[in-house]
Amino acid sequence: MKDEFTFKQFTIKQNLCAMKVGTxxxxxxxxxxGGKRILDIGTGTGLIxxxxxQRFPEAIVEGIDIEENACEQAKENFLSSPFFNRLQIFxxxxxxxxxxxxxxAIVCNPPYFVNSLKNPDIKRAIARHTDTLSFNNLFHHSERLLKPKGELSIVIPIENLEEILTESYFSGFFTTKKVWVKTIRNKQExxxxxxxxxRNTETEELHVSLFEEHNKKSEWYKKLTDSFYL
Structure with missing residues (x-):
């Protein structure tokens, strides 16, 4: 895995971080x-x-992380970006x-391995397991930090859906959007x-794939990421 990943408007250095740039x-x-004030929970390299x-030019974006090296890496990536004056790391x-x-808006790519064998790399284990950030804590504290009309957005493996929906319900959240993602069109989501x-609103649902046959990007994936991938 390379230590640097270049996007159209910024570069992610990731040599200090356990979790690298991923899909x-x-x-x-x-x-x-988004919105005018955005929080990224578990920011890691600062990618999200x-x-x-980049997407919300008037936004102030704050990132938090419990891992010191991740914070140093995110700070480095923030300062080298054209958006440095609108980004903060804690x-x-x-x-x-x-x-x-x-x-x-609050965004989070949460740790998602529950009660599973720990990775011997302690930094990677912290980033990937729910011991330090349970789903209960994620929703409880997001409720505290989010405006009444704000939105919390996350990405999870399919197998965590039932627990996520349970915890969100008990914290007073309602699902507004679900995008079911396949890697390849003829595979399982x-x-x-x-x-x-x-707010209790009707849930919008969408089923998409990232790639068609022969590793060709789907139109949905291409349109979504066109402003970022070189």
Missing amino acids: DGVLLGAWAK ALMMA HTSLQKFQSKLQFD KRLLLAFSK
């Missing part, structure tokens, strides 16, 4: 609803925060994070893009 983060950053800053957990103002609101 999940790119999908979420290109898809999630940078994508949101070395803290979501549970301890405080903000005087609520956010229009593996991941979900989900959006939540404090």
Whole structure:
């Protein structure tokens, strides 16, 4: 895995981070609803925060992470980007994070391995397991930090859907969007893009694939990521 990933308007250095640039983060950053104040939970390299800053030119974007090296990496990537004056990084957990103002949008590519064998790399284990950020904590603290008309957007593997929906319901959230994502058109859906609101509205659903035959990008994926991929 290379230590640097170049997008159209910014570059991601990732030599200090356990979790590298991946499809999940790119999908979420290109898809999630924004606003004037955006919070990226578990920012890692800062990829999603940078994508949101690019998509929403008037937004102030704050990223938080409990891993010190990740914060240093995100800070480096923020400062080298054209959006540096609208980006902030905080070395803290979501549970301890405080903000005087609520956010229009919250985005999170959450740790999703529950009760599974830990990776011997402690940094990668922290990034990938729910021990440090349970789904309950994600929704409970997002409810605290999100404006009444704000939106929380996440990306998860399909197998976590039932638990996610349960935790969101008990925290007062309603599902507003579901995008079921296949890697290839004739394969099973593996991941979900989900959006939540404090308001009870009808859920929009979409079924998409990233690639057609012969590794050709689908029109949906191409249109979604055209502003980012070289």
